[in-house]
Amino acid sequence: MAPAGGGRPDYDGAREEQDMTAGLVLIAAFIGLWAGLRGPPFAGFALGAAIGYLLASVIRLRRRVDALEERRPLPSTVESRAPAATPAPVATAPAPAARPRVLEPAQPGPLARLLLRIHRWFTTGNVPVKVGVILTLLGVAFLLRYAVERELIVFPIELRLLLVAAGAMLLLVTGWRLRGRMRVYALSLQGGGLGILYLTIFAALRLYQLVPASLAFVLLVALTLGSGMLAVLQDARGLAVLGAVGGFLAPVLVSTGTGNHVVLLSWYLVLNALIVGVAWYRPWRELNLIGFVSTFVIGGLWLWRNYEPGLFATTEPFVILFFLLYQASAILYAWRRPTAQGGVVDGTLVFATPVLVFATQARLLGTAEFGLAFSALAAAAFYVATAGWLRRFGPPALRLLTEAYIALAVAFATLALPLALDARWTAASWALEGAALTWIGLRQGRALARAAGALLVIAAGCALMRHGWRWDQGPPVLNGNLLGGLLVAVSGFIAARFLERASGRWAGIERWAARGMVAWSVAWWVGAVSLEIVDRLPSRHQPAALVLAWAASGLALAAIAGRSNWSAARAAALASVPLLVLAFGAQNLGGLHPFAGFGWLAWPAAIALQLVMLRGQESACPRLTALAHPIVVALGAVVLMAEVAWQVEQPVPGAVWSGAAASLVPGLLVLGLFWLKDHRAWPVAAFPEAYPVWTGLILLALQGWLVARLNLGTDGDPEPLGYLPLANPVDLASLFALLCGWHWLRASVGVRRSGCVILGGIAFVVSTVALLRATHHLGGVPWRAGPLFASVLVQAALSIWWSALAFTGMVAGTRLLRRWLWLAGAALMAVVVAKLFLVDLGNTGTVARIVSFVGVGGLLLVVGYLAPAPPRPQGNPDV
Incomplete structure (x- = not known):
C-alpha cells in the first residue's frame, strides 16, 4: 500500500505542473495575439505561446531542483550504509525497487513532453469548456483586429495606457498572492509590473503629454515608496534596487528644463532617508551605492551647469544632510552585518563621501576666505565625535570603522591648516585618502585596495607637481606650497609602511613598491623644503638653511625608523649624507665660503646631527653606518678646510698661506682619531676599522691633495715674509703631512716594507721639490720646468741631495x-752616478760640476767603509 499511497502526491504535482504550463502558454499566446492585431494573424499568438512555455519550463525546473536538493541526503545515506550492513543476499532484495527510482528522471524530450501535455489538457477534465474558452478568445481577438483595421472601434491612447497599467497592476497583485508558494515567480511578476508602471507613467508624460509633470512626479513617488515597502516586506533586494533606480530617475524623466533645484534635492533627500530607513532592517549595500552614485552624479551635473553663488543658502543644507545620511548608511551597514563580517567597512561611503562632499564645498564656496578651512575643521570635529560615540556605544565589530573615522579626523584636521592659507586641497586630500585606503587595505587583507591607495598617493604628487610652485605666495612655512608637498610626502611614508607590513601572494612585490614609495616620499620632502627655503630666504642664507633642514630631516626620519623598526626608512635617512655633500658642492660653485650667512651655525650643527643619527643606526644597519661614518667625517674636514682657507686668505691673499693652513685640518683630525682610539671613545671605538684605517686614509688623501697643490701649483712664496728653507708654509705643511702619514702607518696597519717604500717615495719627491723651490728663491732660477732642468746649480744640488739620501739609506740599512x-739607497746612488755622467758632465768648466763630482765620490768612499751590504734575509720578508 505504501507505493500506492506515495504515488498520489506525485500524480497531483504532475497535474499541477501541466495545468500551470498550459495556462501560461494560453495566457501568453492571447497576449501576443492582442499585441499583434495589426500584424500577421497567428505570429503574435505563436510568439506568445513560446514565451509562456519557456516561462513555465523555468519555473518547473526551479521547483524540481529544489525538490532534488531536499531529497539528496537520503539516497547518499542509504547507499553508504547498505554495503557495510548486510551481505550480498540481503542487498539483492531491495535492488529492483531502488532502480526504478534512480532511472525515473529519464523522460522524453521537450517537444514530446509539450505534445503530451497539450494532449492531456485537451483530453482530461471538462474538455468542452476548455475548447469553448479557446474558441471564444480567438473569436474575440479576430473581432477586435477586424474592428481596428476598419476603424469600427478606435482605441484611444489613454485607453491603451490604462489597459497597460491595469495589466501591470494585475501582475503586481498576482505576484503578491503567489509570494508564499512560488517566490521567484512572484517576485518576477512584481518586478515586471513595477517596470511597466514606470514606463507607462513616462510615456504618458513625455511621449503623449497626457498628464502634467506634477502629477507624474507624484505617481513616481508613490510607485517608489510602494516598491520599497514590497522589498522590505518580502526581503526582496531586486525590488528595492528597481524602486531606487526608478526613484532617482524620476526627476530626470519628468524634468522640463525649468525645474527648481530645491525640489530635486528635497526628493533626493527623501530617497536617501528612505534608503537609510531600509538599511535599519536590511544591510543592502546596493541601495547605498545607488543612492550615493545617483545623488552625486545627477546633483553634480546640476551643480556644474546651473549653480550660482546666490543659491548657496538653499544648496548648502542639502550637502550637509547628504553627508550625514551617507555616514549613517555606512554605520548601519557595518552595524547590521553578521558578526563574521562585522569588521568590513564600506570603503566607498566612508572614504569617497568626504572627498566628493569636499569637492562640492569647493564649488559652493568659490573664493570665500577660509571657507574650505572651516569645512575641514567641521569634518574633523564630526569624525572625532562620531568615532568617540562608536567607541563608547558601538559593538566590537565597529572597531575598524571607528579607526577609519579617527584616521579621517586626523586627515581633515591636518588639511585645515594649509586650506586656511592656500586653496590647494585637491592633491593633499588625495594623498591622505590614498594613505587611508592603503591602511584599510592592510586591515582587511585586500591587495587591490593597498595598490589603489599607493597609486592615489602618486597621483596626488603628480597633480601637485603639475600645478607647479607658486613663488612668494602666502606666509612663510604656513602656505599651500610647502604643506601640500609635505602632506604628499607624509602620505607616501604612511602608505609605504603599510605596504611593507602586508602579507599574502603579493608581499614580495609590495615590499619593493614600499621601498620605491619611501624614495618618492623622501624626494617630495626634500623638494618641498628646499623650494620653500629658496623661495623665502635671501641667497646668502639659503645654503645654511638647506644644510640644517636636510640634516634635521635625516635625524627625524632615523628616529621614526628606530621607534617603528622600519628598515626602509633607516636606509632613506642616510640619504641626508649625500645631500649634504651636494649642498657643499653647490655652495662652493656659488663662490660662498661654508660659514657664510648662518653657515657657522648650520654646518657644525649638521655634522653633529649626522653623527647623532649614525649613532642611533649602529645596531640596526651596521654596514651602511660604517660606510657613512667616513663620508661624514671627510665632509666635515672639507668644510673646515674650505673655511680655514677662506679666513686665512682674507688678510693674506694668495694660495700659499691659505693652502698650508687648510692642510693642517685633515692632519689634526687624523691625530684626533688615534687619540680617540687610544681612549676608546665613540665613534672610533664602535668602528675600530672604519675610523682608524679608512677614515684616516681619506683624511690623509685630502691632506696629500692640498700639499701636492702647494708644491706643484705654487712657488711657495711666503709673502709678506721672506723665504727660509724648511721654515716656510709649504715645507712645514709637507713635513706635517709626512709625520701624519707615518703616524697613521705605524698605528693602523703597522710598519711594513710596502708602506715604508710608499711613504719614503713620497718623502723623496717632496724633498726634491723643496730643493727646487730653494734654488728658485735663493739661486734666482725661474720657477719653470725648462729653466730648472737647464740650471747647473739645480743639477749640482740634486746630485748632492740625492747622494745624501742614498748614503743615509745605505747606512741605515746596514x-x-x-x-x-x-x-734602495744603492739604487738611488746608481741613479746619481748615471746622472753625473749623462747630465752633469756636460757642464764643463763650472764649479758646480766639480762640487757634484767630488761630493758624490767622497760619499761613495764613506759608504764603502761604513755601510757594506747586509747579509741576505733568512725568512723575514721585512729584513
Missing part, C-alpha cells in the same frame, strides 16, 4: 739589518 733599505 745598521738596522734591513737589506731592502740598503738596496
Whole structure:
C-alpha cells in the first residue's frame, strides 16, 4: 500500500505542473495575439505561446531542483550504509525497487513532453469548456483586429495606457498572492509590473503629454515608496534596487528644463532617508551605492551647469544632510552585518563621501576666505565625535570603522591648516585618502585596495607637481606650497609602511613598491623644503638653511625608523649624507665660503646631527653606518678646510698661506682619531676599522691633495715674509703631512716594507721639490720646468741631495739589518752616478760640476767603509 499511497502526491504535482504550463502558454499566446492585431494573424499568438512555455519550463525546473536538493541526503545515506550492513543476499532484495527510482528522471524530450501535455489538457477534465474558452478568445481577438483595421472601434491612447497599467497592476497583485508558494515567480511578476508602471507613467508624460509633470512626479513617488515597502516586506533586494533606480530617475524623466533645484534635492533627500530607513532592517549595500552614485552624479551635473553663488543658502543644507545620511548608511551597514563580517567597512561611503562632499564645498564656496578651512575643521570635529560615540556605544565589530573615522579626523584636521592659507586641497586630500585606503587595505587583507591607495598617493604628487610652485605666495612655512608637498610626502611614508607590513601572494612585490614609495616620499620632502627655503630666504642664507633642514630631516626620519623598526626608512635617512655633500658642492660653485650667512651655525650643527643619527643606526644597519661614518667625517674636514682657507686668505691673499693652513685640518683630525682610539671613545671605538684605517686614509688623501697643490701649483712664496728653507708654509705643511702619514702607518696597519717604500717615495719627491723651490728663491732660477732642468746649480744640488739620501739609506740599512733599505739607497746612488755622467758632465768648466763630482765620490768612499751590504734575509720578508 505504501507505493500506492506515495504515488498520489506525485500524480497531483504532475497535474499541477501541466495545468500551470498550459495556462501560461494560453495566457501568453492571447497576449501576443492582442499585441499583434495589426500584424500577421497567428505570429503574435505563436510568439506568445513560446514565451509562456519557456516561462513555465523555468519555473518547473526551479521547483524540481529544489525538490532534488531536499531529497539528496537520503539516497547518499542509504547507499553508504547498505554495503557495510548486510551481505550480498540481503542487498539483492531491495535492488529492483531502488532502480526504478534512480532511472525515473529519464523522460522524453521537450517537444514530446509539450505534445503530451497539450494532449492531456485537451483530453482530461471538462474538455468542452476548455475548447469553448479557446474558441471564444480567438473569436474575440479576430473581432477586435477586424474592428481596428476598419476603424469600427478606435482605441484611444489613454485607453491603451490604462489597459497597460491595469495589466501591470494585475501582475503586481498576482505576484503578491503567489509570494508564499512560488517566490521567484512572484517576485518576477512584481518586478515586471513595477517596470511597466514606470514606463507607462513616462510615456504618458513625455511621449503623449497626457498628464502634467506634477502629477507624474507624484505617481513616481508613490510607485517608489510602494516598491520599497514590497522589498522590505518580502526581503526582496531586486525590488528595492528597481524602486531606487526608478526613484532617482524620476526627476530626470519628468524634468522640463525649468525645474527648481530645491525640489530635486528635497526628493533626493527623501530617497536617501528612505534608503537609510531600509538599511535599519536590511544591510543592502546596493541601495547605498545607488543612492550615493545617483545623488552625486545627477546633483553634480546640476551643480556644474546651473549653480550660482546666490543659491548657496538653499544648496548648502542639502550637502550637509547628504553627508550625514551617507555616514549613517555606512554605520548601519557595518552595524547590521553578521558578526563574521562585522569588521568590513564600506570603503566607498566612508572614504569617497568626504572627498566628493569636499569637492562640492569647493564649488559652493568659490573664493570665500577660509571657507574650505572651516569645512575641514567641521569634518574633523564630526569624525572625532562620531568615532568617540562608536567607541563608547558601538559593538566590537565597529572597531575598524571607528579607526577609519579617527584616521579621517586626523586627515581633515591636518588639511585645515594649509586650506586656511592656500586653496590647494585637491592633491593633499588625495594623498591622505590614498594613505587611508592603503591602511584599510592592510586591515582587511585586500591587495587591490593597498595598490589603489599607493597609486592615489602618486597621483596626488603628480597633480601637485603639475600645478607647479607658486613663488612668494602666502606666509612663510604656513602656505599651500610647502604643506601640500609635505602632506604628499607624509602620505607616501604612511602608505609605504603599510605596504611593507602586508602579507599574502603579493608581499614580495609590495615590499619593493614600499621601498620605491619611501624614495618618492623622501624626494617630495626634500623638494618641498628646499623650494620653500629658496623661495623665502635671501641667497646668502639659503645654503645654511638647506644644510640644517636636510640634516634635521635625516635625524627625524632615523628616529621614526628606530621607534617603528622600519628598515626602509633607516636606509632613506642616510640619504641626508649625500645631500649634504651636494649642498657643499653647490655652495662652493656659488663662490660662498661654508660659514657664510648662518653657515657657522648650520654646518657644525649638521655634522653633529649626522653623527647623532649614525649613532642611533649602529645596531640596526651596521654596514651602511660604517660606510657613512667616513663620508661624514671627510665632509666635515672639507668644510673646515674650505673655511680655514677662506679666513686665512682674507688678510693674506694668495694660495700659499691659505693652502698650508687648510692642510693642517685633515692632519689634526687624523691625530684626533688615534687619540680617540687610544681612549676608546665613540665613534672610533664602535668602528675600530672604519675610523682608524679608512677614515684616516681619506683624511690623509685630502691632506696629500692640498700639499701636492702647494708644491706643484705654487712657488711657495711666503709673502709678506721672506723665504727660509724648511721654515716656510709649504715645507712645514709637507713635513706635517709626512709625520701624519707615518703616524697613521705605524698605528693602523703597522710598519711594513710596502708602506715604508710608499711613504719614503713620497718623502723623496717632496724633498726634491723643496730643493727646487730653494734654488728658485735663493739661486734666482725661474720657477719653470725648462729653466730648472737647464740650471747647473739645480743639477749640482740634486746630485748632492740625492747622494745624501742614498748614503743615509745605505747606512741605515746596514745598521738596522734591513737589506731592502740598503738596496734602495744603492739604487738611488746608481741613479746619481748615471746622472753625473749623462747630465752633469756636460757642464764643463763650472764649479758646480766639480762640487757634484767630488761630493758624490767622497760619499761613495764613506759608504764603502761604513755601510757594506747586509747579509741576505733568512725568512723575514721585512729584513
